[in-house]
Amino acid sequence: MSEFLGYERDDGSVGIRNHVAIISTAPYANDTVKRAAEITENTVPITHPLGRCQTKPDVFQTYRTLLGYGTHPNVYGTVVVAHAGEIVDGDELASDVAETGRPSASINIHEEKGVMNALQATVNAAQEMVLDASDQRRVPADYSNLTFGINCATSDTTSGLCQHKATAKAVWRLIDDHGGRGVFAETAEFFGGEHELAERAVNDDVKQEVLDRVEHWDQRLKDTGYDVRGAQPTPDNMDGGLTTIEEKSLGALVKSGNGPIQDIVDYGAKIPGDSGMYIMDTPGHGAESVTGIGAGGAHFMVISTGQGHTLSNAIMPTIKITGNPNSRERVPEETDVDVSEALVGDEDYDWAADQLWDNLTRIVDGKLTMSEALGESQFAIHRIGPST
């Protein structure tokens, strides 16, 4: 078994980064979180417009997602900042983070009697965690600890023909050769390929669940009363030659390979510990699906892009791979791995998978991704229903 260098956690997980997260529970704490992260080096601000005036399914989903980040393997410790009493409760979130053995702190703007006091308290807590985190060393750990996230971004017709094949080979290398886990998502992009995908389920319950969740997404789209085209495929997908959501989906599914599917989990839920491939039920919206997979605890994510993309996540390093020879020119500072020689040159997909594997093993050991070096990150929790 191969080993990587990671950060051991009290809950048994091993991280590939050692971040201190500062998490907002509601829009009214976002500014305090952003300011505290600007003051305190090596912290990651997590802000969003949710956590208040939401229906219960959304409350559970928001909480689950934020907790997923607060307890992510790549997170050393977490400071939670709340505005006042909220339905997504800051004290409860900090307490659930502490259950995993991580340092945690809960700051409440009303209880601190104002934003300046809350900012001071947040910076104090974050600074202490950052100092302690910087004192922790990487140690050898088995590759079986790792969860490999995969997502598409601005797909074009090269995606299913080239880079997704390399991504599939790499994720199955982690699962089959090292006993790790893989997770892919974007249920709304299984259209047209759902029956073949469902056949890969390890049992009939999972098979039916995959079909039911795809049907649910088609129904949600039908309920809008409009043709989904323009939203899916997106205008940039269509520029790249993708004509229908089915064509996009059949290409998108190539990145998951052909192996068995262990289970399909809710948006933002923790990926189970057993080795194998999992699905997370998310929309095709990249920022939302990547945010969900990050909450699920994926250590890193390979973003397999056609036209090039800035999609990234501050907690879970995102490695961008493309097989479109024009994309490196379009977004050169976002392309970690270019395997277009496998599509238009003399190389094959095994070569492409080796390029990706070599890059990701170095990133696991601490090398920064292109988007980490630029400080790029988006955070968008998928919402289910209306605000109230």
Add this chain to the structure above:
Amino acid sequence: MVEPEDNVATALREIEAGETLEVAVGDSTVTVEALADVEFGHKIALEEIPAGETIVKYGKSIGNATEDIDAGAWVHVHNVESNYGRGDLAADEAEAEA
């Protein structure tokens, strides 16, 4: 990389109208003359596809032809429609029933 059942192929370079293309389909070769310029990554019809027929790529349906498509024609959103996410059709049906 074209499946034997496919009736479209993907351009891996810019194609100009009038070019004669030889496309490997399964074990045989299909020859078509491009009727239009086709950009990198876009699709070209390998055979005549009547309106309403299935467009097949990866050996699977990617939608239906909305008009008669000639062999060698550019195949994209102007002559193909999806069978998923069709809230517009669902709304039309609901209106017809009402």
